[in-house]
Amino acid sequence: MRLHSRARIVPAAAAVCALAVVLAGCSGTTKNDTAEATTPGASDAKADPSAPIKKGLKIAFLPKQINNPYFTILDGSGIAAAKELGASAKEVGSSDAKASSQVSYINTLVQQRQDAILIAANDPNAVCGALKTARQQKIKIVTYDSDTGKDCRDLFLNQTSSEQIGRSQIQNIAEQLGNKGEIAVLSATSNATNQNTWIEFMKDELKKPAYKDMKLVKVAYGDDDDQKSFQETQGLLKAYPNLKGIISPTTVGIAAAARYIGGSSYKGKVVLNGLGTPNQMRKFVKDGTVEQFSLWDPKKLGRLGAYAAASLASGRITGAEGEKFTAGDLGEYTIGKDGEVILGPPTVFDRGNIDDFDF
Known part of the structure; x- marks a missing residue:
């Protein structure tokens, strides 16, 4: 049964699965050079929740495709949040939705020594080789909107279950x-x-x-x-x-x-x-x-991505289940099984409430 209000929430279902927001940060304190971990956060590093957010982090958003209104909103919000944290951030990508195009951009971002890459994967497996190479270079990987294999990234930001x-x-x-x-x-x-x-x-x-x-x-x-x-x-x-x-x-x-x-x-x-x-x-x-x-609100998902990536890159979290981090005005989030973080339930929009939203 739906809640009847001006911002109705979709009924909750039982389980949590994957969707993906990719955002990542790099720090020598969380991964060794070989980065052979097969599960998120599986390394000898320990999270330090009190560690300060590093200044000057380099964060890149790689959506399924650029010029897509949804990703324009999401990535723009994430870039703004990253700048608030003292990081430099950008969106890169192709106008098509091909995994091969994403692989090319990942390789370039590795060469640029980004601290974190946030990726909405066009294929769960095709981008993994390039992402594993990035992790070997101590670059943090966060997926958003669409996930990859669990051993290819540090966190998966799921819009909702x-x-x-x-x-x-x-x-x-x-x-x-x-x-x-x-x-x-x-x-x-x-x-x-x-x-x-x-x-x-x-x-x-x-x-x-x-x-x-x-x-x-x-x-x-x-x-x-x-x-x-x-x-x-x-x-x-x-x-x-x-x-x-x-x-x-x-x-x-x-x-x-x-x-x-x-x-x-x-x-x-x-x-x-x-x-x-x-x-x-x-x-x-x-x-x-x-x-x-x-x-869901893509602006919130973008902000969550920026905070998650900066927290990973600064050693506040490693991606292990049960770790917590604060995402600014969005509040505190807990990392779930397989490195998944859930933004929250979606909203149903109709004639009665659609003018209450601007995104």
Whole structure:
């Protein structure tokens, strides 16, 4: 049951999974030169919670792709927070969402001797070799939005529980559809860790008796490209004439899908839900194309990344389960299993509260 307030919170689900914010800092006090650790924080170093945040740290944000509104907001907030901590920070990356492009940037950042790299991985495995090389150079690695293998980074900053995201996507659209009808998913890339994790939880949620009259007919991939996502939406609606709803758990995908539906005969007939930013989706909510969608606050995720990276690079934390660190005005966070830190539950946005947010 959802909470009815001006900033409704998505219902909590039981478990915590992975999503990712990458942010990292480097310090000789936390990793030896070989960096052979296979689990986050697994080294001979000990955390010193009272250690001061080092000044002059060099921190780089490597998103899935630049010029993506979601990552522009997130990384911009992280860069601002890093500067508040006396660090220099920047965003680098390619306009495509390819793992090979990220590998090239990681290698360059290693050459530049960054103290920390924050990465939203486009592939959970393809970037690991380059990240392990970075760790051997005592560069701290923090994943955000989309994780890598656990032995490839120090921390994973998860927007919220992956189970919570996946199950709530089905719960939200099912409520709108009266638990009946065919649905499809418009995802990002086919190998995006976070998207695939959420989709598995969506599929598992659909196995419950409450959804016996609902059917997932297709998972399509827009590759986080606006035009391809637009075309995939068109293709779904033509291929499945009985389609009643689309879930797009990607900010690029949901905006492109809303643009197509809003300008077609499907407006008001096909329900669109998923993950988007208020500024991106406001017009579609107000013109009736979309009733609701959800997301965490990317500004907060960026700030959390900056503080996590600086804390790692300064030796305040090593990434071990149970360690705690303070992220400024966001408060105190505890590192969970496998080096995961969870920002908090997402918010459901609709006509009643969307003007309360500006991001």
